Amino acid sequence: MWKWINSFAKPEKAYWLCDVLQNWFAAVATTSLIIGIVWGLGYAPQDYQQGDSFRIIYIHVPSAILAMGAYVAMAIAALVGVVWQWRTAFMFMIAIAPVGAVMTFISLFTGSFWGKPMWGTWWIWDARLTSQLILLFLYLGVISLYSAFEDKQQAGKAAGVMAMVGVINIPIIHFSVEWWNTLHQGATITKIGKPSIAPEMLWPLLICILGFAAFIGWVTIVRMKNEIILRDLHRPWVAQRFGGAEIGPADASANAQGKR
Amino acid sequence: MVALRSVFLKDLALAYRQRAELMQPLMFFVLVITLFPLAIGPNPETLQRIGGGIIWVAAILSLLLGMERMFRDDFADGSLEQYMLSPTPLYMIVVIKVLTHWLMHIVPLFLISPLLALFLHLTFDMYVALMLTLLLGTPLISFVGAIGVALTVGLHRGGVLLALLLIPIFIPLLIFATSAIESASMLLPYHSQLAIIAALLLFSAALSPMAIVYSLKVGQN
Amino acid sequence: MRVLLAQQVACEKSDRQLFSNINIELHSSQLLYVTGENGAGKTSLLRILVGLSAPSAGVVEVNGHDIHKNVHDASEHLFYLGHKQGISQLLTPTENLKFWCQQHGVDKNDDAIHDILAELGLTGLEDIAVKNLSAGQQRRVALAKLWLKSAATLWVLDEPFTALDVQLIAELEAKMTSFLKTGGAIIITSHQTLHIDYPLSNLHLDYSW
Numbered sequence: 067m068w069k070w071i072n073s074f075a076k077p078e079k080a081y082w083l084c085d086v087l088q089n090w091f092a093a094v095a096t097t098s099l100i101i102g103i104v105w106g107l108g109y110a111p112q113d114y115q116q117g118d119s120f121r122i123i124y125i126h127v128p129s130a131i132l133a134m135g136a137y138v139a140m141a142i143a144a145l146v147g148v149v150w151q152w153r154t155a156f157m158f159m160i161a162i163a164p165v166g167a168v169m170t171f172i173s174l175f176t177g178s179f180w181g182k183p184m185w186g187t188w189w190i191w192d193a194r195l196t197s198q199l200i201l202l203f204l205y206l207g208v209i210s211l212y213s214a215f216e217d218k219q220q221a222g223k224a225a226g227v228m229a230m231v232g233v234i235n236i237p238i239i240h241f242s243v244e245w246w247n248t249l250h251q252g253a254t255i256t257k258i259g260k261p262s263i264a265p266e267m268l269w270p271l272l273i274c275i276l277g278f279a280a281f282i283g284w285v286t287i288v289r290m291k292n293e294i295i296l297r298d299l300h301r302p303w304v305a306q307r308f309g310g311a312e313i314g315p316a317d318a319s320a321n322a323q324g325k326r
Numbered sequence: 327m328v329a330l331r332s333v334f335l336k337d338l339a340l341a342y343r344q345r346a347e348l349m350q351p352l353m354f355f356v357l358v359i360t361l362f363p364l365a366i367g368p369n370p371e372t373l374q375r376i377g378g379g380i381i382w383v384a385a386i387l388s389l390l391l392g393m394e395r396m397f398r399d400d401f402a403d404g405s406l407e408q409y410m411l412s413p414t415p416l417y418m419i420v421v422i423k424v425l426t427h428w429l430m431h432i433v434p435l436f437l438i439s440p441l442l443a444l445f446l447h448l449t450f451d452m453y454v455a456l457m458l459t460l461l462l463g464t465p466l467i468s469f470v471g472a473i474g475v476a477l478t479v480g481l482h483r484g485g486v487l488l489a490l491l492l493i494p495i496f497i498p499l500l501i502f503a504t505s506a507i508e509s510a511s512m513l514l515p516y517h518s519q520l521a522i523i524a525a526l527l528l529f530s531a532a533l534s535p536m537a538i539v540y541s542l543k544v545g546q547n
Numbered sequence: 548m549r550v551l552l553a554q555q556v557a558c559e560k561s562d563r564q565l566f567s568n569i570n571i572e573l574h575s576s577q578l579l580y581v582t583g584e585n586g587a588g589k590t591s592l593l594r595i596l597v598g599l600s601a602p603s604a605g606v607v608e609v610n611g612h613d614i615h616k617n618v619h620d621a622s623e624h625l626f627y628l629g630h631k632q633g634i635s636q637l638l639t640p641t642e643n644l645k646f647w648c649q650q651h652g653v654d655k656n657d658d659a660i661h662d663i664l665a666e667l668g669l670t671g672l673e674d675i676a677v678k679n680l681s682a683g684q685q686r687r688v689a690l691a692k693l694w695l696k697s698a699a700t701l702w703v704l705d706e707p708f709t710a711l712d713v714q715l716i717a718e719l720e721a722k723m724t725s726f727l728k729t730g731g732a733i734i735i736t737s738h739q740t741l742h743i744d745y746p747l748s749n750l751h752l753d754y755s756w
Binding site for chain 2: 210
Binding site: 328329331332334335336339340343344399402403404405407408409410411412413414415416543546547 | 598618620
């Protein structure tokens with residue numbers, strides 16, 4: 067069994083897996099998102115306190131939760147890459163990083179839109195918004211570090227270390243920001259913190275979370291396929307699979323000199 | 327032991343030969359702090375309220391500026407390679423280098439801080455809290471910062487990237503340190519904040535040498 | 548005595564295979580001359596052999612120790628001179644060599660260091676900061692480490708003749724010959740032809756990008 071698992075360290079096998087999974091993720095994502103968003107935005111009952119403006123949670127909450135989840139997935143991939151030297155692990159890591167960053171941005175953006183009717187302001191330094199902002203910076207850090215290296219295997223290792231340092235720091239950051247927030251905020255905002263949620267509102271939320279997760283998986287798989295082909299462009303299996311001439315030594319040295 | 331002492335003495339000698347360069351982060355520290363009264367107005371109460379925060383932010387920025395010195399020259403002239411091939415385990419050498427670097431940068435900061443406490447009208451209790459938080463918090467910055475420096479050691483112009491990577495990681499330290507100073511300003515106890523900072527320091531001191539060694543190998547590949 | 552064993556070593560840089568399936572078995576008194584065009588991977592190979600870089604495949608053993616698992620034991624009798632000199636520009640030659648000896652467990656006092664610097668033609672320059680010396684003089688200071696680590700059994704030299712004048716090249720070649728005769732092993736890359744009267748084996752790396 068370990069041998070089978072280890073076979074995914076090879077880009078060719080990982081590409082095959084991506085091919086297999088892509089359509090499933092696409093199907094689940096499309097159906098769940100359509101059902102969840104239409105139900106949530108259109109048909110779920112109004113909130114007694116917030117009226118219709120609460121509906122943004124169907125976008126905000128899934129993106130916020132999954133922004134965090136994507137970071138953890140990225141850090142696990144980093145661990146696999148660093149410890150077991152899987153090239154495909156680093157490819158996954160860089161595939162999911164921008165997706166997670168965009169999710170974080172969506173959560174901040176929608177959180178801001180929610181804040182305006184709720185708190186009367188576009189931005190507020192509450193614990194969750196602040197933690198999400200810092201999470202966005204952590205993502206951007208990993209992405210910038212990766213792009214600073216030309217050798218992508220080295221880039222993967224470096225960005226992997228930062229991803230792992232970040233993931234260890236996430237609970238610390240959350241704890242410290244929540245603590246900081248409770249020290250400094252007024253009583254009015256705590257009320258909005260954690261309302262209990264009615265089942266008619268909960269179901270579309272869960273479906274949206276599933277939809278977002280599948281969507282992240284779908285986009286990551288497509289990005290990962292691109293990354294695999296880009297990194298393995300000079301390997302025989304790519305030429306064989308996609309037809310066209312294999313890039314030979316003459317072209318390769320031209321490329322190399324151009325790079326220098 | 328002899329080897330580690332020689333690493334320490336060599337870094338000390340190099341720091342002494344570059345003492346002008348060492349002054350730069352310190353000057354930056356003072357200048358940044360000076361900017362605040364100029365920008366916000368000289369009202370002593372306002373300055374006192376935000377003083378702890380200003381000094382801590384300035385300290386983080388100035389330490390980040392000086393951080394690259396830890397491994398940059400050794401990487402450039404090949405001394406790092408020779409360290410990696412010496413009989414002494416690299417993680418020990420790294421710990422000595424980080425601590426030496428911390429000493430070089432924190433001692434001037436400490437010496438100049440009474441002046442800055444004066445500039446920002448900090449009370450004596452606040453000043454004590456500031457010193458204690460700096461004492462416990464700056465080694466943390468050095469240890470974790472060293473990981474970032476090691477990763478970017480081979481990059482041209484890694485300086486700003488280093489700051490972008492490290493600042494989010496230092497946010498909890500900043501929160502607890504400034505909260506301790508604020509408690510001190512209200513004459514409240516701040517042991518819990520100091521304890522948390524100390525815990526973060528021990529945690530990073532234990533785990534970072536391993537991470538720094540790996541990062542050095544990645545960075546100079 | 549087998550000093551170095553490399554099995555199926557491969558190296559990848561920027562997703563391209565630089566070389567693969569390199570097998571080297573080096574015994575005492577053997578000289579391996581690695582050749583190849585610029586960019587063929589000679590420096591990368593040497594760095595993998597001493598443990599500074601990780602290979603993408605393969606194992607390297609030096610003096611019986613796996614160099615990537617246990618670099619500090621393996622490098623005890625190893626001396627590496629790479630493209631970078633390994634000396635600090637701001638310190639004097641004496642200080643540089645003294646610190647280096649302390650860090651590498653070489654027991655030589657100041658007098659011995661001065662003698663070796665004199666042998667290399669650096670008398671009078673021992674206490675001037677390295678950055679004020681010429682390139683050739685700096686190279687001599689870097690080479691002095693070779694003279695100092697007399698307990699080494701394997702020398703790995705990456706283009707050691709760069710920036711040296713004819714006389715010093717001859718001196719270095721003589722030193723290499725006597726080292727080989729007393730049982731040392733050498734791996735060397737160079738663009739210049741070696742004028743050593745000693746049997747050597749050649750490993751040629753092809754530019755395969």
